[in-house]
Amino acid sequence: SYSVTGVQTCALPISFVGFTAIGQDITDRKRIETLSVTDVLTGLFNRLKLDRDLKREIARSERYGQTLSVVLMDIDFFKSVNDEYGHQTGDRVLTIIGEIIKTNIRQVDIPGRWGGEEFLVICPETGLKGAWLVAEKLRRIIERRDFPIIGRVTASFGAAEMRPSETAESLVNRADEALYLAKKRGRNQVVATNAEPVDENFKTLGMRNQ
Numbered sequence: 001s002y003s004v005t006g007v008q009t010c011a012l013p014i015s016f017v018g019f020t021a022i023g024q025d026i027t028d029r030k031r032i033e034t035l036s037v038t039d040v041l042t043g044l045f046n047r048l049k050l051d052r053d054l055k056r057e058i059a060r061s062e063r064y065g066q067t068l069s070v071v072l073m074d075i076d077f078f079k080s081v082n083d084e085y086g087h088q089t090g091d092r093v094l095t096i097i098g099e100i101i102k103t104n105i106r107q108v109d110i111p112g113r114w115g116g117e118e119f120l121v122i123c124p125e126t127g128l129k130g131a132w133l134v135a136e137k138l139r140r141i142i143e144r145r146d147f148p149i150i151g152r153v154t155a156s157f158g159a160a161e162m163r164p165s166e167t168a169e170s171l172v173n174r175a176d177e178a179l180y181l182a183k184k185r186g187r188n189q190v191v192a193t194n195a196e197p198v199d200e201n202f203k204t205l206g207m208r209n210q
Contacts, residue, residue: 042098045112068162069131071121072175076154076187078117128161135190154188
């Protein structure tokens, strides 16, 4: 086409322009959706997303008769880190913990920041033994990691396997009770809770059945 000055111009088809605008709108919506379910500091899922996913996984487990477990983790003495080294250092610890969790769990697992210095990992199609192994792996990696400025950091873990017809709230509460026992017994350990007994060989790994 030509402009009023006689210089040839290139006019984009209206359909192409419209398609580009629609594509950008979809991209923006996806970005907004991602941000709405992501913890800004750690890059893991946030509490809202975890609540939704846990209820979904419970429903799926009940429908197909599959096992489901959760792991709740809390950084030991985290308040002291903030008090002694400042909140920026504390935030860095949380970021590194998030990276450790993200890169050292299975693809099927769903990790997120539960709140403050607590993290939750949803373990679909996983019994208590499998959840304990997930938690123990993370515990060892964190224990051996050299954190900037503060050096050594440890974490305590509580694991619980879903019982028949159990709610999300009840399941997490039992994991929280196990976490409380882990801290009470000295911290930097995994305590698991289940209605069923575990085999003797597994008990030698350090798992405590509640």
